[in-house]
Amino acid sequence: xxxxxxxxxxxxxxxxxxxxxxxxxxxxxxxxxxxxxxxxxxxxxxxxxxxxxxxxxxxxxxxxxxxxxxxxxxxxxxxxxxxxxxxxxxxxxxxxxxxxxxxxxxxxxxxxxxxxxxxxxxxxxxxxxxxxxxxxxxxxxxxxxxxxxxxxxxxxxxxxxxxxxxxxxxxxxxxxxxxxxxxxxxxxxxxxxxxxxxxxxxxxxxxxxxxxxxxxxxxxxxxxxxxxxxxxxxxxxxxxxxxxxxxxxxxxxxxxxxxxxxxx
Amino acid sequence: xxxxxxxxxxxxxxxxxxxxxxxxxxxxxxxxxxxxxxxxxxxxxxxxxxxxxxxxxxxxxxxxxxxxxxxxxxxxxxxxxxxxxxxxxxxxxxxxxxxxxxxxxxxxxxxxxxxxxxxxxxxxxxxxxxxxxxxxxxxxxxxxxxxxxxxxxxxxxxxxxxxxxxxxxxxxxxxxxxxxxxxxxxxxxxxxxxxxxxxxxxxxxxxxxxxxxxxxxxxxxxxxxxxxxxxxxxxxxxxxxxxxxxxxxxxxxxxxxxxxxxxxxxxxxxxxxxxxxxxxxxxxxxxxxxxxxxxxxxxxxxxxxxxxxxxxxxxxxxxxxxxxxxxxxxxxxxxxxxxxxxxxxxxxxxxxxxxxxxxxxxxxxxxxxxxxxxxxxxxxxxxxxxxxxxxxxxxxxxxxxxxxxxxxxxxxxxxxxxxxxxxxxxxxxxxxxxxxxxxxx
Numbered sequence: 001x002x003x004x005x006x007x008x009x010x011x012x013x014x015x016x017x018x019x020x021x022x023x024x025x026x027x028x029x030x031x032x033x034x035x036x037x038x039x040x041x042x043x044x045x046x047x048x049x050x051x052x053x054x055x056x057x058x059x060x061x062x063x064x065x066x067x068x069x070x071x072x073x074x075x076x077x078x079x080x081x082x083x084x085x086x087x088x089x090x091x092x093x094x095x096x097x098x099x100x101x102x103x104x105x106x107x108x109x110x111x112x113x114x115x116x117x118x119x120x121x122x123x124x125x126x127x128x129x130x131x132x133x134x135x136x137x138x139x140x141x142x143x144x145x146x147x148x149x150x151x152x153x154x155x156x157x158x159x160x161x162x163x164x165x166x167x168x169x170x171x172x173x174x175x176x177x178x179x180x181x182x183x184x185x186x187x188x189x190x191x192x193x194x195x196x197x198x199x200x201x202x203x204x205x206x207x208x209x210x211x212x213x214x215x216x217x218x219x220x221x222x223x224x225x226x227x228x229x230x231x232x233x234x235x236x237x238x239x240x241x242x243x244x245x246x247x248x249x250x251x252x253x254x255x256x257x258x259x260x261x262x263x264x
Numbered sequence: 265x266x267x268x269x270x271x272x273x274x275x276x277x278x279x280x281x282x283x284x285x286x287x288x289x290x291x292x293x294x295x296x297x298x299x300x301x302x303x304x305x306x307x308x309x310x311x312x313x314x315x316x317x318x319x320x321x322x323x324x325x326x327x328x329x330x331x332x333x334x335x336x337x338x339x340x341x342x343x344x345x346x347x348x349x350x351x352x353x354x355x356x357x358x359x360x361x362x363x364x365x366x367x368x369x370x371x372x373x374x375x376x377x378x379x380x381x382x383x384x385x386x387x388x389x390x391x392x393x394x395x396x397x398x399x400x401x402x403x404x405x406x407x408x409x410x411x412x413x414x415x416x417x418x419x420x421x422x423x424x425x426x427x428x429x430x431x432x433x434x435x436x437x438x439x440x441x442x443x444x445x446x447x448x449x450x451x452x453x454x455x456x457x458x459x460x461x462x463x464x465x466x467x468x469x470x471x472x473x474x475x476x477x478x479x480x481x482x483x484x485x486x487x488x489x490x491x492x493x494x495x496x497x498x499x500x501x502x503x504x505x506x507x508x509x510x511x512x513x514x515x516x517x518x519x520x521x522x523x524x525x526x527x528x529x530x531x532x533x534x535x536x537x538x539x540x541x542x543x544x545x546x547x548x549x550x551x552x553x554x555x556x557x558x559x560x561x562x563x564x565x566x567x568x569x570x571x572x573x574x575x576x577x578x579x580x581x582x583x584x585x586x587x588x589x590x591x592x593x594x595x596x597x598x599x600x601x602x603x604x605x606x607x608x609x610x611x612x613x614x615x616x617x618x619x620x621x622x623x624x625x626x627x628x629x630x631x632x633x634x635x636x637x638x639x640x641x642x643x644x645x646x647x648x649x650x651x652x653x654x655x656x657x658x659x660x661x662x663x664x665x666x667x668x669x670x671x672x673x674x675x676x677x678x679x680x681x682x683x684x685x686x687x688x689x690x691x692x693x694x695x696x697x698x699x700x701x702x703x704x705x
Contacts, residue, residue: 139294188270189270
């Protein structure tokens with residue numbers, strides 16, 4: 001189970017301000033703090049804080065200042081592929097591109113770029129028309145991404161299928177469909193592509209967000225989830241990830257397994 | 265093993281014509297993978313694609329049977345802890361046709377004598393490889409006949425000359441020997457010989473690429489009872505080849521390598537040879553051909569084989585009969601434990617260390633430990649008393665004291681009542697047996 005720390009995102013006020021003021025400190029603070037929490041990757045997203053024309057430079061700057069304090073690999077999160085490419089150029093370790101929907105035009109832009117920079121790709125099970133409601137159509141989009149990976153020579157382990165979880169308060173019927181999609185995606189290829197979720201989305205605008213997040217995380221891991229973009233500093237949530245790892249026999253049990261999980 | 269959507273998709277024509285009732289080939293592949301459609305509805309799949317899809321659904325390594333009950337191949341894991349290894353390596357002793365008739369007799373006697381009884385198990389060697397080294401076809405046939413008459417073990421006939429091999433094979437074909445070797449030079453004659461006689465054949469080439477090539481050619485002769493030999497004769501190279509062959513067949517479903525593999529030892533020093541053979545047994549060889557036939561060399565190899573091929577999910581058990589440690593006499597104490605091997609050998613080791621000759625009676629608890637058995641109702645006083653009666657311990661000792669594990673002290677009263685023996689509660693851990701034994705003697 002890989003944790004992609006979600007906190008370096010321009011949607012948060014402190015990060016948004018830091019981006020506008022070119023102040024590296026909040027980014028570096030969260031890089032270190034998320035690493036301590038148990039993050040294996042750091043998601044990096046400028047959000048709308050930076051005007052479109054400045055995003056390319058912003059991604060290069062963000063990657064550089066984060067790499068000054070953390071050696072974690074990065075997940076470059078943007079819909080602006082030029083910005084992602086600028087970031088990839090300065091990444092010291094193989095990064096992950098977040099994200100590419102199942103649209104031919106975008107696949108043609110993203111997959112060759114992933115190969116060129118030895119990066120992974122998060123593939124979204126949607127196209128221009130939006131997010132499908134049922135598992136069957138999610139899996140059909142996943143299959144297109146799998147076929148694209150095969151065509152471009154991207155290793156299946158480097159393709160992370162994201163079946164797109166939506167907030168449970170307004171799109172409740174999606175939650176079980178996403179679990180079913182996670183199960184079926186594992187049957188698409190051998191070796192199977194990996195899976196990822198933007199976990200915190202499930203609890204948008206609900207009370208007891210942490211409880212919803214960690215309950216869904218456990219259910220999703222049991223259904224085949226390999227990675228989650230999530231709050232790496234929610235200790236209860238990270239404990240769930242560590243415990244699920246043990247209960248699925250993916251890590252060898254030790255009494256100190258919670259500590260071991262965070263120390264890797 | 266079900267096919268993945270991607271594997272199916274790659275075999276489809278990618279026309280997206282919709283004639284199958286599904287708009288795209290990709291969606292059709294998905295429908296096939298989930299069992300919602302049949303391949304027949306696509307009018308454009310080629311015979312080759314159909315064949316590829318059929319064979320991809322077959323087990324990763326074909327089971328090959330030969331000789332006297334030898335079954336090889338049919339494995340599906342790389343590590344035994346993932347599931348288990350199913351078919352123990354077939355061990356075969358090499359016998360050259362350059363030996364005289366008398367020497368053949370002596371060697372056969374030695375090979376037939378390779379039978380062992382150890383810790384309740386019986387091991388025996390599986391077969392004899394008759395190797396054509398004389399260059400004389402008539403001599404080879406004669407020796408093969410002598411071997412067939414002298415043993416009922418599985419036979420392996422090795423010759424690169426199809427004519428000599430045929431002469432040796434035909435009279436013993438009913439024994440279904442494994443034959444070899446088909447090489448790039450002779451494979452047509454060899455494979456056809458195997459096919460005519462319905463016996464499996466070794467396909468030998470130098471290196472994996474050449475082997476892939478040769479297997480594909482040999483398969484085209486419409487025969488698939490193969491055993492592979494990647495040609496290597498050093499331990500390092502063989503280990504590498506064995507690993508690649510097993511990985512490719514299981515992980516990548518690479519069909520040309522979906523057959524069992526044979527390995528030959530190369531060390532002439534017997535102790536080195538057994539080390540080498542142990543590596544091959546541990547690392548996926550289905551057949552190992554050995555030179556040595558000395559009992560003291562073969563026993564450790566057979567023990568390793570037996571050990572590696574046990575099912576890790578099933579607890580290993582000892583025989584639930586009365587065991588004795590040391591030179592027991594009528595005063596020897598009697599210990600009760602369970603037949604789980606870990607439990608039993610922990611007790612046995614400590615009893616041995618105590619230097620007091622003793623009896624140990626493991627109760628048949630289906631190989632579970634003391635507390636597991638007790639909790640499952642498999643370590644009841646009545647059952648223990650029954651086992652004590654059945655083993656005849658009462659006639660072997662003059663005392664009437666029985667020692668039980670400290671963790672089940674609670675059964676002492678009832679056991680004493682049903683057995684009529686005085687029940688002594690031993691230490692909770694077997695590590696306490698040494699000091700405990702001093703207190704009772």
